[in-house]
Amino acid sequence: MSEKPDVLVIGGGVIGSAVAYFLAAEPAFDGRVTVVERDPTYATSSTALSVASIRQQFSTPENIRMSLFGAEFFRSAGQYLAIDGEAPDIAFRESGYLFLATEESLPILESNHHTQLDCGAAVALLTPAELRMRFPWLAVDDLAAGSLGLANEGWLDSYALLQAFKQKAISLGVRYLRDEVVGLARQGNRLVAAELASGDRLEFGLAVNAAGPRANRLAAMAGLDLPVRARKRIVHVIDCPQPIADCPLVIDPTGLYFRPEGRNFLSGISPAPDQDPDQDPDSDGLELANDLFETIWPLLARRVPAFETLKLVRAWAGHYAYNTLDQNAILGPHPEVENLYFTNGFSGHGLQQSPAVGRAMSELITFGSYRTLDLSRFGYERIIENKPVPELNVV
Numbered sequence: 001m002s003e004k005p006d007v008l009v010i011g012g013g014v015i016g017s018a019v020a021y022f023l024a025a026e027p028a029f030d031g032r033v034t035v036v037e038r039d040p041t042y043a044t045s046s047t048a049l050s051v052a053s054i055r056q057q058f059s060t061p062e063n064i065r066m067s068l069f070g071a072e073f074f075r076s077a078g079q080y081l082a083i084d085g086e087a088p089d090i091a092f093r094e095s096g097y098l099f100l101a102t103e104e105s106l107p108i109l110e111s112n113h114h115t116q117l118d119c120g121a122a123v124a125l126l127t128p129a130e131l132r133m134r135f136p137w138l139a140v141d142d143l144a145a146g147s148l149g150l151a152n153e154g155w156l157d158s159y160a161l162l163q164a165f166k167q168k169a170i171s172l173g174v175r176y177l178r179d180e181v182v183g184l185a186r187q188g189n190r191l192v193a194a195e196l197a198s199g200d201r202l203e204f205g206l207a208v209n210a211a212g213p214r215a216n217r218l219a220a221m222a223g224l225d226l227p228v229r230a231r232k233r234i235v236h237v238i239d240c241p242q243p244i245a246d247c248p249l250v251i252d253p254t255g256l257y258f259r260p261e262g263r264n265f266l267s268g269i270s271p272a273p274d275q276d277p278d279q280d281p282d283s284d285g286l287e288l289a290n291d292l293f294e295t296i297w298p299l300l301a302r303r304v305p306a307f308e309t310l311k312l313v314r315a316w317a318g319h320y321a322y323n324t325l326d327q328n329a330i331l332g333p334h335p336e337v338e339n340l341y342f343t344n345g346f347s348g349h350g351l352q353q354s355p356a357v358g359r360a361m362s363e364l365i366t367f368g369s370y371r372t373l374d375l376s377r378f379g380y381e382r383i384i385e386n387k388p389v390p391e392l393n394v395v
């Protein structure tokens with residue numbers, strides 16, 4: 001096989017491609033980067049099937065700051081990722097999230113609001129009367145407040161972002177290899193080579209696990225038990241004949257969400273924990289649960305009476321990489337297998353975190369430490385010590 005890469009990124013979705021781009025763009029990094037991707041169509045990748053939205057409304061300061069950087073990056077992606085003066089269009093539409101709270105969840109909403117303001121987020125708490133005035137189509141009778149993002153939130157074209165990272169990385173010298181890593185050779189506390197489905201063997205200096213919902217399989221090849229599992233999420237595309245002006249991405253107290261997508265809306269709901277089994281990304285298909293929409297529709301119509309007249313256009317399902325310990329990212333090297341770096345377990349917020357993760361990994365790999373945003377609380381040590389860093393969720 002050709003030259004040995006200094007960094008082998010395993011998985012070329014939005015995370016792997018962001019890592020490759022930020023490494024290649026870092027002037028102090030002068031190594032060779034190869035990305036190995038088993039399916040360059042990305043047909044069943046999390047990235048291609050994402051709802052592709054970004055919020056600054058988290059409770060963990062690191063997550064808030066990662067999204068603030070993400071929003072700034074998305075706004076200027078055309079400049080950062082242009083090739084020979086040609087700017088990609090990732091269709092970033094800046095529009096707020098609106099988290100709705102009942103009396104019960106109000107203390108969490110308020111506590112998160114203060115953390116968000118401390119981190120520099122642009123958010124406003126609205127009373128039910130203010131909500132009614134701003135969003136006359138919204139039912140507010142059961143609500144105590146809403147938290148609205150005033151900037152730094154919105155949605156984008158996830159596939160366009162992935163391709164923009166990838167093409168820019170290639171233009172900077174990164175090699176993409178169509179193959180699948182099926183084994184990892186370990187000597188003591190280091191990995192030395194990847195065995196590929198093609199039969200080739202690829203030696204490398206350092207490997208990055210960017211395998212999305214397959215991340216635990218890759219970790220198992222190195223003898224590690226990564227607490228990340230594939231979970232299925234279903235997204236409905238709906239058409240509403242009545243106008244719903246200036247609709248943000250609404251998060252209902254029931255866990256339902258909806259947001260505009262062109263002239264339609266996207267909507268979904270996270271399943272209850274006891275109805276959210278681990279999936280096998282190879283054998284568990286992405287078939288749809290026909291009865292799910294029957295659960296969602298009344299919730300939609302309860303919150304927005306105009307949704308009474310909606311029509312289901314289509315639906316799709318995707319797997320996302322769920323961190324079973326605390327639903328937050330796992331980032332950086334393993335304490336024992338020192339040249340295996342993790343970028344896994346984003347649990348539904350990896351797309352928006354891709355710029356921050358790419359930058360963070362390029363810093364760790366190039367300098368041995370974080371330079372801009374300290375993400376060490378998301379390190380692998382917390383997994384070994386069983387010390388979760390959980391989000392305080394309103395729903």
Ligand SMILES: Cc1cc2nc3c(=O)[nH]c(=O)nc-3n(C[C@H](O)[C@H](O)[C@H](O)COP(=O)(O)OP(=O)(O)OC[C@H]3O[C@@H](n4cnc5c(N)ncnc54)[C@H](O)[C@@H]3O)c2cc1C
Pocket residue numbers: 010011012013014015016036037038039042044045046047048049050051052053054179180181182210211212213214218233234235317318319320321343346347348349350351352353
């Ligand atoms: C329905 C849904 C809605 C979502 N909504 C949002 C949202 O609104 N906002 C947000 O921020 N995030 C959202 N997410 C999550 C987000 O899409 C993911 O966190 C993100 O795309 C993860 O990117 P990734 O590169 O880690 O994974 P992927 O995109 O899955 O890429 C991993 C790649 O690794 C490859 N691979 C795996 N194993 C190997 C191997 N052994 N050898 C070679 N290649 C391998 C795979 O083929 C795949 O292409 C959502 C996800 C889903 C499914």
